[in-house]
Amino acid sequence: MVANKASSIEVKKINRNVIYKFLYKHDPISIQEIAYTLNMSLPTVTQNIKELQERDLVIETGLFESTGGRKAKAIAYNSLAKYAVGLDVTRDHIGIVLIDLSGKVIKNERKQYPFVNSREYFEGIGNLVKHFIEDCKIDKSKILGVGIALPAILSADRQTVSYATVIDFKGGSVKSFSEFIPYPCALSNDANAAGLAEMWVDGNIENMAYLSLNDSVGGAIIIGKNIYPGENQRGGEFGHMTIVPNGRTCYCGQKGCVDAYCSAKILSASSNGSIAEFFRLLKLNREPHKALWEEYLTHLIVTINNLRMLYDCNVILGGYVGAYLDEYIDDIRELVARRNTFEVDGTYLHVCKYKLEATAVGAALQHVENFINNV
Ligand SMILES: [Zn+2]
Known part of the structure; x- marks a missing residue:
């Protein structure tokens, strides 16, 4: 009897989650x-929708046109019921x-804020x-x-840092952040985010290799909608x-790494560190930007x-460089096809859709994903 009751509560919870996830992925729809x-x-769906409405997770967005009889209500998930914050920690900035x-x-902000492994x-x-969060003027309980x-590179439980050279944080822990942040905190690798x-x-994406062309080059492998972390959390590096072979020295100490040829810094070093300025000058056919770009492309194509x-x-091209590649993608596709x-053809190759703060957004999405899975 007790077991039956427990399982019926379980079934109810599963149904509610199925309905919520369905609404999350669909346009407004009738019960x-x-x-x-x-x-x-119909009673199961009606009851669950009522409960979700009471929690403000589901809303009515209007009425559908009817061909006769009563018009059906359009039901949608409430995208403003909860929020999440994402931080992109880099060597010199915070997004x-x-x-x-x-x-x-x-809302987004980016400022110069060099990483220092200190309490301050x-x-x-x-x-x-x-x-x-105060500036956002939203109810804090919604975060x-x-x-x-x-x-x-993080430990398997993502609580600590097992490898870091870009920032001095090897052996660091999520606790360093959570001590001063009064919300649940979760770490993620930048490119995976x-x-x-x-x-x-x-x-619709099931599988994808995401190449992150930032000041350091990283990536993420997504298989069946899940990040493939690898056996040591180094998948997609x-x-x-x-x-x-025996090429340029990488910051990691090895020679000939992709990073030494495809980092955003290879380009922005010619334009006062600004990637936007690099692409502006490239568009004007200026040298040395044009020659640098051609050389950069030869290595990017191999990668x-x-x-x-x-x-x-x-394959998705992301990061600082990826955000500027829309007008070059046809040329790059032709080169990779050769x-x-x-x-x-190179139709498998795409430019990232998130041009703004993809890394910080992805870090925040961890909390959204967790929430959706547990409604
Ligand atoms: Zn390297």
């Missing part, structure tokens, strides 16, 4: 259609975003987060948590694939082709 599509009874449940950026730094981050993306954001924006050969799935053994 009748939800019941029909999910093969549930911060507030997103709603849909992943839309409500983490306290400063805590104050920054608190002020940022699911703060996601923190780091240019570092950006990859998650890209997957979120296009619900594309920046340290060797593309030139992209290697990813395609390895994973046989879409190198490809099996394909005559």
